[in-house]
Amino acid sequence: MMNFFRVWPPEASEHAVRVDQLFLAFSALIFALSWPVFILLAVFAIRYRRGRNADRSHAPSHGIWVETGWTIIPFLLTLAFFVYSSWLYFQTGQPPASALTVEVVAKQWMWKFEHPGGQREIDELHVPAGQPVKLVMTSQDVIHSLFLPALRLKQDVLPGRYTSLWFKALVPGTYALRCTQFCGFDHAVMGGRFVVMRPEDYARWLQQAGTDGSLAQQGFQLFRKLGCSGCHGADSTHRAPKLEGIYGAPVPLDGGRVVVADDQYLRDSILYPAKDVAAGYAPIMPTFAGQVSESDLVRLVAYLKSIGGQPQEASR
């Protein structure tokens, strides 16, 4: 069985290839820096063994140049790798605007993925090959961590906060998906499959998966059901800020601060309305903490995004 003794994990993206190249090149540097030590230990142990005749005259006890050399040269060599590694890392923080957004909610001990069209899946993530995908993640309880070894990527998933991860998988196939932040009893089985599909297969999969409408449509249902539209709706009186076009726009707050209405701000405003009150409005909105799940919040925010006017890359 080929899988029985694998020595190298599969590479499903360009980033994975680059990380492996960095890893191997840095390994070479490490061997170059450490082999002299290992070889000299062995050579000295034999040549200068006590009682053995050897030239021991003029044994040095210090040497400023040799000290300076082995202090500075290895450090400068590692710095070259530092620059490349940091560049590679910053790439993973800048998703292209065209990225397909998949919402991720983690909880003890399962992963829930929600595609923009409203398709939901548990412990499995299907994505199209060749297209940038951005995961926007939050946790319902403790800290988890989404690990996609085939992409060499990992990101902690925190309660009460959105973190994100983006990638462009290139090689269709089925890969591992695991949790790497210890999260309790069943931590070791909190994982599943990461499936990269050819775009046409992904489109077919989306159709077969079925949906109760897109995330934004489901969000609109919730928006009405929870009574949000009573105050925030288009035809209501001036008790609450209008939400059309708010996503990604600057919001002036009471006290003069201005924040950008990103996912985090909208989520927090639903749960903790008194935290950052929009300027000119009384803090009369009731809290929805405890009434809406993280998944519902994702839908509400998706709806607000859909009425957000021009799409804008929100800073998180």
Next chain:
Amino acid sequence: MTAVPVLQTPEERASYINAGHSLRSWFLTTDHKRIAILYLVSITFFFFVAASAAALIRLDLLTPQGDILTNEGYNRAFTLHGVMMVWFFLIPSIPATFGNFLIPLMIGARDVAFPRLNLLSWYIYLIGGFFTLFALLIGGVDTGWTFYTPYSTMFATGAVLWVIAGITIVGFSSILTGLNFIVTIHKLRAPGMTWGRLPIFCWSHYATSLILVLATPVLAITLILLAAERLFRLGIFDPSIGGDPLLFQHLFWFYSHPAVYIMILPAMGVVTELVTAGAHRRIFGYWFVACASIAIAAIGFLVWGHHMFVSGQSMYASAVFSFLSLAVAVPSAVKVYNWTATLYKGELALDPPLLFAMAFIGLFTFGGLSGLMLALVAIDVHVHDTYFVVAHFHYIMVGGAVSGFLGAVHFWWPKITGRMYSLTWGRISAGLIFFGFNLTFFPQYLLGYLGMPRRYHVYPPQFQTLNVLSSAGASILAVAYLLPLVYLVYSLRNGAPAGPNPWGASGLEWKTASPPPKHNFDVIPVVDGPAYEYPQPAAAPHG
């Protein structure tokens, strides 16, 4: 083996061991040498407790489905292993035993600066140790030794509060020991023992003590905040009640990364003594090696964020921590190169102490270099929280700190007990440890890069081969760690009397009797030369 056991030598009759025979004379002693023995016995006990948990873990991981322990049992076993090893073995190991025994001897003093605080520190350690152990065994805790929030505050069941109380208690013992060493080294050096003549062992313990005194209070504060949230639901770390879970990680690693240097710096000091005595050479680049210890202690406070590259901290912060983590490796590398250069043109006695020192250099170098890989963010994102990290820190803590500890045992045993042990058995155990260690932990680097996360009770079958190799290595390691216990204890009665200086080593501790008299020196020595003064090797036969 025809030697007739010597019942008691004249030196032993006059030594600190014979200064009193009652239990009271041991449990109420203020002699730094006796306190060191008390520590030696207690940390050895806790080492074997924590090692048994490791043995259980390795047995359980022989099969992918984990046959021996339940989920909960496994989670509790690795928590017990981590907590007991870190706080009750690794941190006190070399400082509380050999630091205690040797610092006054090495600087020509009769005791540490505060002998009674020294005894108090042992009692606090012992109380904290048993308190924590019982809490872990009876209550059970499954958070891992890192206690990440909000899992530890709001979700974990079990005796979390009791365990962190025990850890907070033992912290005071660390602080007292650190304080004692700092004052001792400043105030009690013999006439002529200038800072430039101080053995490197004392320099590295000085650096260690600075960390103990400065970092340990932060741990206490962090654990008290954790307790406040768990007990009173004060929103400090849990976001559902207004806290910030990353705050805990910042506070925890602000202590726990320097704590790694608390574990490794004393071992580096030991290795310097072992290398110079084993080669009969002065340390190459005394000031570089001495200052490297201080540099490690200082920069070590600025690298905690490399534990948080995937936590959601700012990307810019990650880049800065990455840079600083590469920088902190520089003084360690300086030490490794200087030890190697010290062996050049030396007269190497391949006795157990030097063999352990060489094992330390090899394993520490390998562990340190894999640490450089982890300092590169792009690589760390992939291997973070996998077995790669597990392998890395075991190379440093087991390959490094434990080898250093055993090297110290084999080097100063004749000084402490007055008896020689079997050098052959010592060489065998050094070899076995080196082999068993690599077989245990090298496969874990591969497992980690392949993507096996740490703290997994069950795992995909494709990882089994490497796990079986690792467990096989662990069984060799278990034998290798029990072996010294046998021949060292045997030597207490049957070993040949060692004489004051069996290794022909320099250093004040070798100028007094073995075992040393109660007050160390009959006359306080006057120091008139640098550390590590060995006679110049004879010129080569041809000129």
